[in-house]
Amino acid sequence: MKQFIIRSLPLLILILGHVTFGQPVADTDFTFELVKAAYQANEGPVITIDEGHNNLHKKDGGLSVLVTALEKDGYQVKANESAISDEVLKSTDIYVIANALHSSDIGNWVVPNPSAFTEKEMDVLVNWVKDGGRLLLVADHMPYGGAAEDLGAKLGIEWNNGFVIKPGQHWPPSTFSLESGTLKETEITKRKEDFETITKLASFTGSAFKAPKDATIIFAFDDSHEVLMPDTAWRFNEKTKKYNSKGWQQGAYFNFGKGKVVALGEAAMITAQIVNDQFKVGFNSPHAPQNLQFALNIFHYLSDHEKYVDKNEIIENLNVAMEEAFNSGDMLKVASFYADNAKLYGPNGNDVEGRAAIDNYWKSLEGKHVSWELETHELNWVGEECHQIGVSRLRFKQNNQTVTATTRFYLVWQPQDNSFKIGKDFYHVYQR
Structure with missing residues (x-):
């Protein structure tokens, strides 16, 4: 394992663009066509993307390709750069949090990693979901898992603040499939139309969590991966705590009161990005041809979508x-x-x-x-x-x-x- 880490870590950093190398940029040249639109233009539910918590992925940044797809799908998408409040939530149908971070962790990815949200914000958000709100919560590898840990706990999710990596894997993604049993047939992966059926997904490193007992698991790890718990991001050695990933998930959904929650332990899988001008990560990756439809399926589930627009x-x-x-x-x-x-x-x-x-x-x-x-x-x-x-x-x-x-x-x-x-x-x- 030590040999794998020493050999693979530079390549992983190069590809994922962390710490030493340039950050990913949205692949605005990625083109796609929707088979059908879920709603008439600008008449669908309102999606609000959280940008008030040092989020790595924002509406006009890492999530821009997803936003384009959602707008083509008829959704109305806006950003929230302020704290989470009743005022913000009363004008939204689906709230999206992707890789929030506490300000103390900006440029300093060392444990401990405190919550990105105040107690008041978390209580407001949790109560909103209980009353019928819809939430997509995405928290990647450390320190993002730590930043979402307290919020996850209030929702019944045990979030791991580490890295999930497959030994000997020199280049992500990790793949989850119906064939291997790591991807499940669910309300999100198999909807009413044939084109909505998802048989394989790709994720790009990320974190792991354990969903509530009544949750529906979308995709989960078998025993082929390891969870690594470094004290500093991307620094692994023989002292790094590690354990097998079996029993941990990276995608799940569940009802919470009158509302719904979808949790993902990896963010790049719902983006389309280019790293260091050459590596494609997300929808544009040849390893992830169904990831875009999967992302849309998530929002169709959260918005109780029934009938496509003719x-x-x-x-x-x-x-x-x-x-x-x-x-x-x-x-x-x-x-x-x-x-x-x-x-x-x-x-x-x-x-x-x-x-x-x-x-x-x-x-x-x-x-x-x-x-x-x-x-x-x-x-x-x-x-x-x-x-x-x-x-x-x-x-x-x-x-x-x-x-x-x-x-x-x-x-x-x-x-x-x-x-x-x-x-x-x-x-x-x-x-x-």
Whole structure:
């Protein structure tokens, strides 16, 4: 074991970016598509990410890729840089704590590692969960396990303030699978849709804990790992206390009063990061192809999600909103459904392009509106774009008479601002 530690530790530090080497950065180039959105854009539950406790992972930092996925999924995500209070919690549905740290441990990862939270904060949070709040608590290897130990204890979790490492493993991740029995089939790993099924997960070092007796274990260690208890982070020697990891978990969930808690002993598994410009850790790792869906499943469980949004329904609802804006005479609102760089391809080369031109195009109908009806014939999805084919019947006043312009149209809806905007509008008048 001593030989393994001496040989492997520099590589582990190099890869994970701790202490000596640069910290991980979010992999903003990591691309993904959601199979389905859980909620309409900006209409899902409110998720608040804790940033008031020296958190390693923040909304616009380590968790930024996860936040992007959650927002695409329809959730509303915000950050809390202050203390945990009733005022903060009353406006949130799910509270997320990822790798909180006491200020005395900043740059000084030596035991003991005091709680990141005051007694008052912990009591407020625990009572909120009891009353129906939802909590995702993530605490990585030492000193983060120590920083979460007191809060965990109030929730019935015995958190270990150490490192969980597989002897002889030169590079994480640790893998948990249904096949090996280390990953369990649960309400989080197997939901209603086939694409939500999780059969394998990867975690990147981290801590271990023992969940309450009534908890559902998501993934747990067998006897292949060891729990190391150094007095200083990443410094291991023959005096380092160690014991087998069997009987310890790294993922679990349980009801707590009227609320729900999900606990994870590893944070990188719900991120997408690059370390030292070369190592991929989290969603972007080739070892972790199901980690992103797993992370979304956690929030679906916490928010009691039942039914996915029909993407076609989103487009149809946008059509209805456009009709309503026209019928109320708000032409600038009609124009707002177009992207700033959109282009309308009209008959006889009468094309309109760009924000100002599109605004003026629709403003020309101010005071002339009567009614507008959009009839969809086809909705075809190409990647994240929707191509809509249909018929438009637009009635307006012209020379004191009501005129009906019937056109065939082809719209290209492009994802933007957590919704869709028209990027291209092809239309041809065939009856007037």
